[in-house]
Amino acid sequence: ARAALVLPAAALLVSDLPGGPAAGSPVILAWDTVLPGFLLPLAPPVVMASLGLLLAALFKESPVSDLTPVPPARNGEADYSSGVAVCGAVRTPGGAAVPRAVLTLVDAAGRQCGRAASGDDGRFALSGPAPGGYMLIASATGHRPRAVGVTVREATAELEVLLGGPGRLRGRVRTPEGDPVPDAVVTMTDPQGDVVATARSAADGGYRLEGLVAGDYTLAAGAPGRRPGALPVTVVNGDQPPQDIELTGGAVLRGAVRNDAGRPVADARVTLTDNHGEVAGTVLTCEKGQFAFTALAPGEYTVVAAGYPPVATGLQLSGGEHSERDLRLGHDSATT
Structure with a gap:
């Protein structure tokens, strides 16, 4: 052509x-x-x-992607532009905050729909998920990761996530003589003074603390009628040798304050000091003039009663002993 x-x-x-x-x-x-x-x-x-x-x-047609653009894959993430907030805190079983924990919210299809990190106080906030069922995954350095189910409704969801460590500590609470101390409260605190774990001793004095993060702690125990005890401990990952803690004392001192006529003296101040001059306790007498000191360690003490001219008396206490000592207060006839 x-x-x-x-x-x-x-x-x-x-x-x-x-x-x-x-x-x-x-x-x-x-x-x-x-x-x-x-x-x-x-x-x-x-x-x-x-x-x-x-x-x-x-009649030329455009490609499908020009008419119906498909967003690129974002590692399986689901995009929620609006929805209900998920808030809460990450803590240890003992109640201490877990900072810088990473929290990931996953929907029923396994897609990530939210991610956040806890602050220094352990608090976190996730926004955007639509109402429904989700799985919240929490992890932090030195702690065991944990996944919990979350049901998001129309109101803000508030929850607490507990993260424990791989460390465990066990031992017995006993007296210096080796006798078990049952029902003692065993508490562990971290260097900041926060309680990270707590337990009660069994009938044989045994206790067990789980979910501990490796590090240095203070182990303390207390029981009615005994002086509390504390000692430093170092926790490692996994099991470690038993750690016993001794509770001394258990001595009880009771008595009454009376005047020269034998009548009880109410509201008299009674002070107990040890052989080093340290005050072990101070109480006021009741209407019947009675007083009591409990959980005393073995040793020598001095009882001082005031309200009349002071009267003092010395005594020796043994571990677990229940002792009574009455004091007589009176006025000097030369000064009345």
Whole structure:
């Protein structure tokens, strides 16, 4: 088709040139004869090709991604632009805050729909999930990770996540003589003074603390009628040798304060001091003039009663002993 159009144009140009063949010459007549026979067979293919190009240009379709863009995958995350907040705190079983814990909220399809970190006070906040069921995964350095189920409703969800460590500590609470101390409260505190674990001793004095993070702690125990005891301990990951703690004391001192006539003296101040001059306790007598000191360690003491001219008396206590000592207060007749 292109050749058919060019050849007549060339013939016209030749005819227009000076000295070129005149109109009606054999050359021009030949082209007049040849061109119709040459172009007619080529016309249908040319027309069809032109129509095809025109239709293709008019009805060309855009790619599917141009009409319905698909967001790129974000590691399986679900995008929630609005919803209900999930708040709470990450703590140890003993109640101490766990800072810098990482919390991930996963929906029923396993897609991440929220992530946050706890602050220095253990608090965290996740926003955006729609109401429904989720799984909250919490982890922190030195602690065992934990996953909990969360049901998000129309109101803000508040929950507490407990993270323990792999360390364990066990032992017995006993007297210096080796006797067990049952029902003693065993408490462990960290260097900041926060309680990280607590337990009660069994009938044989045994106790067990679980979920401890490796580090240095203070182990303390107390029981009614005994002086509390404390000692430093170091916790390692896993089991470690038993750690016993001794509770001394258990001595009880009771008595009454009376005047010279034998009548009880109420509201008299009674002070107990040890052999180093340290005050072991101070109480006021009741309406019957009675007083009592409990959980005393074995040793020598001095009892001082005031309200009248002071009266003091010395005594010796043994472990577990229950002793009584009455004091008589009176006025000096020379001063009354």
